[in-house]
Amino acid sequence: xxxxxxxxxxxxxxxxxKSEPVVEVKPIxxxxxxxxxxxxxxFGLTGRGERESVRAGAEGGCGAPxxxxxxxxxxxxxxxxxxxxxxxxxxxxxxxxxERKSADLEAKLKRERDARLxxxxxxxxxxxxxxxxxxxxxx
Numbered sequence: 001x002x003x004x005x006x007x008x009x010x011x012x013x014x015x016x017x018k019s020e021p022v023v024e025v026k027p028i029x030x031x032x033x034x035x036x037x038x039x040x041x042x043f044g045l046t047g048r049g050e051r052e053s054v055r056a057g058a059e060g061g062c063g064a065p066x067x068x069x070x071x072x073x074x075x076x077x078x079x080x081x082x083x084x085x086x087x088x089x090x091x092x093x094x095x096x097x098x099e100r101k102s103a104d105l106e107a108k109l110k111r112e113r114d115a116r117l118x119x120x121x122x123x124x125x126x127x128x129x130x131x132x133x134x135x136x137x138x139x
Contacts, residue, residue, distance in 0.1 A: 005011060
C-alpha cells in the first residue's frame, strides 16, 4: 500500500514541474458586412443589396416570359390538383365499399355467435334431458 502524506513537502520535487505557458491564439476578426448580409445569407435569405436588385428586376420590363412561366406552373398545379381530387374520390369509393363489407362481416359474425350460443344452449338442454332419462331408467 501507499504511504499517507500529510504535507506537500513530503512529495518529490519532480512532481511539480512547471508547464510551458499557454499561448492564446485569437481568431482573425471578420469584416463587418453592411446590413447583416452574412447573417441573412446564413439562413438562405437575400441581403439588402440583392433584395434591391431583385425588386428592380421585378419592376422593370414587361414581364411576359415570367408571366408565361407562371401560367404554365399554374396550369401544372391545376392539373395536379385535379389528379389528387380524382384519386381522393376513388379512395372515398373504396373506403365506402370497405366499410360496407366490414359492416356485412360484423353482422354475419353476430349471427354466427347467436347461432353458436343457441346450439350450446340446446346441447346443454339435451344433456340434462339424457341424464334425467337415465335416472328414470335406473329407478
